[in-house]
Amino acid sequence: MPGPEVLLYGLPLAFLAGFIDAVAGGGGTITLPTLFFMGLSPAQVVATNKLLAIFGSASATAQYWRKGHVELALIVRLLPLALIGSAFGAYLVHFVNPNSFRTLIGVVILAVGALVLVNKRFGLEDHYPGLTARTLAITLPGAFIIGIYDGFLGPGTGTFLMFLFALAGFNLVGASGNARAINFATNLGAFIFFFIGGKMVFWIGLPMGLANALGATVGARMAMLRGSAFVKWIYGGIVLVVAARLFLGS
Template sequence: MPGPDVLLYGVPLAFVAGFIDAVAGGGGTITLPTLFLMGLTPPQVVATNKLLAIFGSGSATVQYARKGHIEWPLVGRLIPLALVGSALGAYLVHFVDPAAFRTLVAVVILGVGTLVLLNKRFGLDDRYPGLTARVLALTLPGAFIVGMYDGFLGPGTGTFLMFLFALSGFNLVRASGNARAINFATNLGAFVFFLIGGQMVFWIGLPMGVANALGAALGARMAMLRGSAFVKWMYAVIVLLVAARLLFA
């Protein structure tokens, strides 16, 4: 078991991860390697990461909700599907080769990032039409699939959710708010599951969680202040980080 000195780098890195995750997703690309570096076992890493993630995603959700950047009528319909998908993904992890799946997802997320960047207006304007048949046909299965990915592997879940919401017509600020709300729900569900398993290292996860929440609050405020153009730039950076994490894990 590591000593308290690991918090000297763990806490500031959790803060940075919270900031990044609140803007464009992908905070796990920082927190997961950090927890491994501390010397935790793989089950402890996964469980402790969920502990600190509920702080960050919860903090970001509150910030976006206060400014009206979460479309609750839609998000409320998607959360149950994301939770069911997450549970199924956690089950399927025993039957699918994670290495091959990581490579496939890395290619997909790079493709998603390329589409976002090549379309100069993508995600900059808010054109959400409401709960139309097209929106529901896109987001209902999309939330289930992304939730399943979150339960199976995880890195980049928020980034995929943002792309899903942007395709539905939201600008990237509102897409980020919606993604954080669903992420909070899936993190909370996973937290309860891992809490029962008894693998969480609370003396590491709690202080890192507080730092993650503070970083997330700042990141959400920065995203809302700077607008969708800033979020789009951050999104491009996160796509590269997530792809590298998946390919070289």
């Protein structure tokens, strides 16, 4: 078990992860390797990461909610499908090796990122039409499929959710706010599961969670202050980082 000195680098990295995750998703690409580097077992890493992630996702969701960037009527319809999909994805792990799909998902997320960046107007303006048949046709199956991916493999879930909400007509600030709300709920479900399992290292997860929440607060405020163009380029960078992690299998 590591000593308290690991928090000297764990806390600033948790802050950075919270900032990035609140803007464009992908904070786990920082926190998971950090927890592994601390010397925790794989089970402890996954469980403790959910403990700190719940702080960050809650903080970011609260910031976006306060400024009206969370569409509650849509979120409550998508949340059950995302949770069911996540549980189903976790079940599939027992039958299919997720590593066999890493390269494919890496290619998909690069394609998504390219589509967002090449289309200069994509995600910069808010065209959300409300709960129309088109909106539900895009988001209901999308939430279920991304939920399966989250339970099955995981990296880039927030990035895929942002793309889904942008397709539904939100600008990237609104897409980020709604994605964080879904992430908070799925993190909460996973937190309860891992809490029962007893693998969380609380003396690491709690202070890192507070640092993650502080970073998420700053990141969400920055995203709303700077607007969708800022979010778009951070999003592009996160796509590259997540794809690299998938290709390298880390």
